[in-house]
Amino acid sequence: MVRIDTELLSNRRVAEGYFELRFRWPAAGRPAPGQFLTVRAREGSDPLLRRPFAFASHDGTRDEATIVIQERGSATRALATLEAEAKLDLLGPLGHGFAFPERGTEPVLVAGGIGVGPMLFLRAALEAAGTKSRFVLGARTAALVPEALLPRGAGVEVRTDDGSLGAKGTAADAVTALLPEARAALYACGPAPLMAALDRIATERGWPYQAAVEEWMACGVGACMGCAVPLKSGGFLRACADGPVLDGRLVKWD
Amino acid sequence: MVRIDTELLSNRRVAEGYFELRFRWPAAGRPAPGQFLTVRAREGSDPLLRRPFAFASHDGTRDEATIVIQERGSATRALATLEAEAKLDLLGPLGHGFAFPERGTEPVLVAGGIGVGPMLFLRAALEAAGTKSRFVLGARTAALVPEALLPRGAGVEVRTDDGSLGAKGTAADAVTALLPEARAALYACGPAPLMAALDRIATERGWPYQAAVEEWMACGVGACMGCAVPLKSGGFLRACADGPVLDGRLVKWD
Amino acid sequence: MGLNDATRAPGGAERDPFAPDLSVRIGPLVLPNPVGVASGTFGYGEEYAALLDTDALGAIYTKAVTVEPRAGNPAPRLAETPAGLLNSIGLANPGLETFVRDKLPALRARRCRTIVNVAGATVDDYVRVVEGIEASGGVDGYELNVSCPNVKSGGMAFGTDPRLVALVTESVRRATKRALVVKLSPNVTDIAETAHAAEDAGADAVSAINTLVGMAIDVKARRPRLAMKTGGLSGPAVKPVGVAAVYRVSRAVKIPVIGLGGIMTAGDALEYLLAGADAVQVGTATFVEPDAALRVLEGIEAWMRENRVARVADIKNLLEE
C-alpha cells in the first residue's frame, strides 16, 4: 500500500459519461485485479472524502495503471475534467483481489455497467497467465458500452437492456444460457440486482462465485467499519479490507 | 444591477499574487468607479459565498470590464487559475461609487496594496472627464506593485515600505507631504491603518475624503446587515449598500 | 454571455395535463407554494426585488422586528466556515414604529405572502410587536424567533426552555388570529420538547432550524472572527442537522413543520419535505444565487410532475422507512 502524488498521463472518454484515466503508478504498489485505490478528487472540502475506484489495468514495465470511472457526482465530475499532467493524490492498492480459478474450471467474467474496470484487469491477468476466459458485459444501452476497452478475441459477449448493442437482455441472462453442467467459475462486478442474480445461478449450480462489492467508504483501509457488507448468515464484512472480492454466495444482496 | 454568466477574456499576472481578470460586461450594467461586483468562484460549497471585487476598469464600447485580484484564500486562488473562455457568474454593479470632486479641489487618489483596482478606474474616469488627479500607490515591496497597470503621465507616485520601488515610506506619508493649504480631495482604498491615517490628515486639514471600505459580505445587496461598518458617531452603515464609498471622516477605522 | 432570466415564473409554458397543487396551509393562511425566503437573509423584500420576482415566492419571512430600533452587534459580523456561514448580526432592525411606517406598506404592495419574524428580550416585547403590527392592519402571519438570548432567564435563549416557548407562544396567540409560526432552536437536547410546547400553546406551525451556535478563530490575529465571539451557523454544513430535526419534530407534532437549514437546491428541499416538512425556507443560498428560492421551487414542481405527486403534503408520505 502506498500513498503517492502521481501524474495523470491521459484521460479519455470511452463511453457516455465513462472515462479512462491513465497515470503513473509505482512498482512498489503492484495491484492485483479486484484491488482498488482511493483518490482525493480535489483540495478542499467539496467533495470531502477520498473516492474508491478499482484498478482496470496495470503495466509493470512502464509503471502505469488505469481506472475507468463513470461520472456520477462531484468527485467523478472533477476527475472527468482533469487533463494530462494533472496531479493525482492516490492511495492503494487496497483490499483483496480475485483468486485465480481452480484447475478445471472455466472462468466466466461478468461486468455490469461501470463494473467493467476490474473485470478488464482480471481478463488481462488471466490471459497473461495463459488462462482463457469468457467475458460478458451488460449495459443499459450501446452508448454506455466502452467498446474501445473491450477485450478482443473469442468469448466476449455484450448484452444491452434495449438491444442496441449485442443481444437484448442482461449479463445474467448470458450466464444462465451457459450449460448447467459446465464447470464455470463466476467472477463479477456490477449493480446489486446482477450480483444477486449471479448468486442464485452460482448457488443453484454449485459454481464458485467471486464478487467484487461496492459500498460507501470512509477510510478504505479497514479502520472505520463504515463499509459493512451484510452477510446472509448475519454479521458483516468490510468491503475495503475483507473485500472488495468476497464469496458472492455469502453476501446478502438486497 | 445584473446577474450574468459571462466569459473571461483574459487573466494575467500583474504582480506577485495579483491578477487582472478581463471579462465581457453588458452595457446594461454600466459600473461607476468604486462600485463592485460579486463572483461565485466555483460551483459547490467550497468556497460557499460569492466574493466582492471592485471594478478596475470598464470599456463601454467593447462591453468589457476588469477586476484586479490578490490571491488570499480559496476563492481568489480559484479565480487566479481561471483561463480565458472560463465562465464567470457575476452580479453587479453593486453599491455606490465615488462622487466627482467639487470644482476647485484637486483629487488625490490613494491606493494601498490591492486597493489599486478601484483607484485605477477612478483615475481613468476623471481623466476621461478632463480632470487631472494625483495618484499615489503604496505597497509593501516592489514585487507587489502592478507596474503594467499604473497610470502613465504626471502626478503618479509609488511608495514602498522597504524602498524597493519609488520612495521608501507609506502612501500616507506621500499625502502628508502635500501642502496643508492645498485644496485636495482625498479618495482612497486600502488597508485600515492607511485609511485611518488619511482620516487624520483629512480631518486636520478639512479635506473631503471619500473612502472605499472593505468588510466581509454575505449578500452584497443590503439585505443581510452583515457588512456593518462602524461609525465614530455610533451605529453602522452597510459597506455594500450604503458604501462601499463612504465619507472617510465618519468611519471608525480601528 | 446572457442575462439570467431570474424572473421566469416556475412551471413554464409546456402543457402537461398533470398540474401538482403547490399550495400549503399554515393555520388560517394558504401559501401559494412551499418555498419561502428565510428571515434575515432577504431583508424586508426590497433589496432582492431587482434580481427575482418576489411575487413568485411562497412567502417572505422578514428580518426580525423588535420593539425598539437596534443597530446590531459590533463588526465583524460574518465569517465563512466550511460549507457554512457564521453570523452575529444581532437583530439589527429599524424597530416596530419605523417598520410599520416605512417597510410594511411596500411589503403589503407585493403580491407575495409576508410573515414577519418577531424577536425580543421579554415575552412582552413579542406581544408588543405583534400588537403593533395588528393595530396597523396586520400581515399574513408571524414567525417567533425564540432563539435570541433572553435577559430574564439568565442569558439562555427562550427557545431552549419549553416553558418559555409555551409562554411566549400563548401570549402572542392571544394577540393575533393570523398564522403563527414558532421558529425552533436546534441548540437543545430534544427539539421535540420545544416543538410540543409551541403546539400546545397554540402555534399554527413550527419552523426548524434556526442557526447552530458556532465559533471561528482567526489564528493569525489570535482573535475570534466575530466581534461577538460566537455566532449562528447556517448553510449547507447544517443541512443534516436540520433534516434530522424536521424528521423528529414532524413525528412529534401534528401542526405543519417548515424546514430550513442549508437548502441550496430542489434536492435539498425535497430532503426536508420527505423528512416531514410541509414547506421550506431558503436562507444562505440566496446570498450565493439570488434566485435560489425560485430554482428550488421550479425543481420541486418538476419533481412532483415527474413522480405524479398531487400535493406538496403528499411528499412526506413517500419516505420509505
Place this chain on the structure above:
Amino acid sequence: MGLNDATRAPGGAERDPFAPDLSVRIGPLVLPNPVGVASGTFGYGEEYAALLDTDALGAIYTKAVTVEPRAGNPAPRLAETPAGLLNSIGLANPGLETFVRDKLPALRARRCRTIVNVAGATVDDYVRVVEGIEASGGVDGYELNVSCPNVKSGGMAFGTDPRLVALVTESVRRATKRALVVKLSPNVTDIAETAHAAEDAGADAVSAINTLVGMAIDVKARRPRLAMKTGGLSGPAVKPVGVAAVYRVSRAVKIPVIGLGGIMTAGDALEYLLAGADAVQVGTATFVEPDAALRVLEGIEAWMRENRVARVADIKNLLEE
C-alpha cells in the same frame, strides 16, 4: 511522482535553539504531544500503521470497546454531506474479551499512548470494560463515550443528562486511577453542564465534541441514506460547533479540555487550542489524508516556534478577547 514521506518525524533536523515543549498532562498521564487520533477513525491502531508512524502521535484513542462483541448497525452506515460525514457504525467492535486478547498486546507494543474509548448501555457496562482492561494490565487511559443511547433512561444518550454523566464518571473513577477522559456530546442545550458534572465526578479531562445528530435522504430512492435513518455528523462542517463548545467548556471547568471536530489542518487545531483546548484529536481528516494528524502536529510545532510559544498550554492564553 514521489512517495509521500508520511513517517517523517515532526520538527525536522534544523537546529533551532528554541524548542517548544509539546507535552500535555491529562491527570496522571503525560502525552508527548497534543495531537491524537479520534475514536472510531483509527481502529485499534493497526490499519493505518503502514501509512504513518503511529509512534509519533500524541495518543491513539481507540474505537469504542463494549462488554459484548457488537456487529454494528445495518448498512449503509456512511453518507457524505456538505463538508461532512454522517456515520451510524453503531459501536461495531470485537467486545472486551477479544479486545484484551487480540488487540491490546499490539497496542501496548506501540510506543504511542493508548486511550481506550469505552461504551455501554448501562453504567455497569462501562465499569466492566474498564475493570476488564485494568485486570489485564491496563492502558494509558480511558475515554468514556457517553453519547450512545441509554436503554435505561428511555433511549436518551447518557451524555445529555448531567446526572447520568456524573454517575458513570464516578463509577468508572472508582475502577481506575489512570487518566479518565469524558467525551461530551454536543447534542445538548448547555454543554457546560455535562462538563461540570464530569469534572465534579472525578474526570481528569473532557473531550468535545462527539458527533452531531444528523440525517440525509436519498431523494431518488426516497429513503434515508443511512439504514439507521439518523447518524452522527463529523468533519469540517462541525468545526465551528466544536470550537464554540470548547470555548464554553474551557471557561466552565478547570480540568484539561481535548478539542475535536473537523480538524483538517494545523490552523484548525490552533483554533481549538486558542479557544481553550489543551490537546486535540483528528478524526475524519485521517480518512482524507492518512497522515493528517502528523501534519497537524508539525504545523502546531512550526507555529509555536515562529511565535515563540514555549508550551502548548500557553496557546490558550494568546486569544485576544
